[in-house]
Amino acid sequence: MGEVMKYIICVVTSVFLLTLSSGCAIKKVEAWERGDLARTEMAFEPDAQQAAYRSHVYFSKEASSGGASAGGGGCGCN
Amino acid sequence: MNSIFDLKIRMHRFLKILPVLAIIWSSNAFAVGIGQPAPAFERVPLMGGEPIELKDYLGQVVYLDFWASWCGPCRQAMPLMNSMYQELSGQGFTVLAVNLDAYVDEALRFIKQHPVQYPMVRDTGGVLPELYGLTGMPTAYLIDRNGKVRYIHHGFKRSDVVRIRHAVESLLAESQYKTDH
Numbered sequence: 001m002g003e004v005m006k007y008i009i010c011v012v013t014s015v016f017l018l019t020l021s022s023g024c025a026i027k028k029v030e031a032w033e034r035g036d037l038a039r040t041e042m043a044f045e046p047d048a049q050q051a052a053y054r055s056h057v058y059f060s061k062e063a064s065s066g067g068a069s070a071g072g073g074g075c076g077c078n
Numbered sequence: 079m080n081s082i083f084d085l086k087i088r089m090h091r092f093l094k095i096l097p098v099l100a101i102i103w104s105s106n107a108f109a110v111g112i113g114q115p116a117p118a119f120e121r122v123p124l125m126g127g128e129p130i131e132l133k134d135y136l137g138q139v140v141y142l143d144f145w146a147s148w149c150g151p152c153r154q155a156m157p158l159m160n161s162m163y164q165e166l167s168g169q170g171f172t173v174l175a176v177n178l179d180a181y182v183d184e185a186l187r188f189i190k191q192h193p194v195q196y197p198m199v200r201d202t203g204g205v206l207p208e209l210y211g212l213t214g215m216p217t218a219y220l221i222d223r224n225g226k227v228r229y230i231h232h233g234f235k236r237s238d239v240v241r242i243r244h245a246v247e248s249l250l251a252e253s254q255y256k257t258d259h
Contacts, residue, residue: 031215032178032207038148 109211112228116142116221117209121199124177124185130199132174133225139249140221141173141242144212147188148179151234152216158239160194162246167196169250170223176201178215218242222249 029037036042045051110117120131132140143159145152156175163173173196179185182200189198201207210219213232220229220242229245231238 030204030207031212031217032144032146032204033180034215035146035148035180035184 109213110209110219110227110230112230114227115225116140116219116227119206119209121176121201121206124175124182124189124198124200130174130197132221135172135174135221136225137223138170138172139223139246141171141246142210142219142221143173143175143216144178144207144210144218145175145216146178147184149215153188153192154236155216155218155234155238156192156194158236159242160196162239162243163194163196166246166250171246171250172196174199176206178204178207220245220249222252 040046116132118132120129122129132142141159141162143152143155145156147153159173163171173194175194175196175198177185177198177200179200180202185200210217216234218231218234219227220231222228228249231242
């Protein structure tokens with residue numbers, strides 16, 4: 001009886017874990033469902049070119065301390 | 079005791095197939111592959127009118143193109159595929175576009191600004207993309223004269239036209255569909 005209980009616990013645990021893991025993403029956003037995500041207002045930066053320009057300026061100014069990345073203390077040239 | 083033993087065996091079997099079930103569940107096991115018959119469908123044209131069936135094009139080489147107005151590469155592909163259609167339609171080639179926009183107004187607005195000559199149908203609720211097992215946008219299925227998928231094109235960039243045209247021309251060169259098939 002102890003063994004049966006062990007199996008039951010095993011099955012219940014695996015089903016529970018599967019349910020939990022599927023709960024992280026209830027439904028995957030499919031490739032054809034990305035219309036709303038593709039909207040300009042959904043982007044982190046509405047103007048990609050301007051964002052790249054700003055990032056470049058920031059990185060150039062802050063290069064000696066690593067700029068936007070973690071590393072720093074180099075020559076500071078960019 | 080016998081029933082307990084049966085239960086143990088069943089549980090053991092279940093645990094053995096559990097990882098397989100998980101893989102099948104997570105992967106797209108129903109995607110259409112090369113050499114398989116293109117799943118049949120019937121859809122209403124985007125601009126309205128009589129429903130179009132895929133089997134209407136049996137005997138022709140069909141470039142079944144899934145697109146949406148918000149998809150950049152799809153928009154890039156459309157004028158290029160339109161010129162290929164205009165050039166090769168006399169030889170038995172057609173482009174059949176399937177629009178997947180969630181909002182029909184957006185698709186209509188786009189198509190009014192960038193008109194194409196080839197037929198275009200609309201699918202809602204992701205029925206056709208699920209049937210064909212789409213993994214990205216755009217995806218196109220090149221179907222031969224006998225209704226079999228012979229080439230699948232994922233994504234699109236300008237230089238891809240050469241490869242697509244080569245595939246289309248090689249399928250056009252193949253023998254015509256025979257009615258006794």
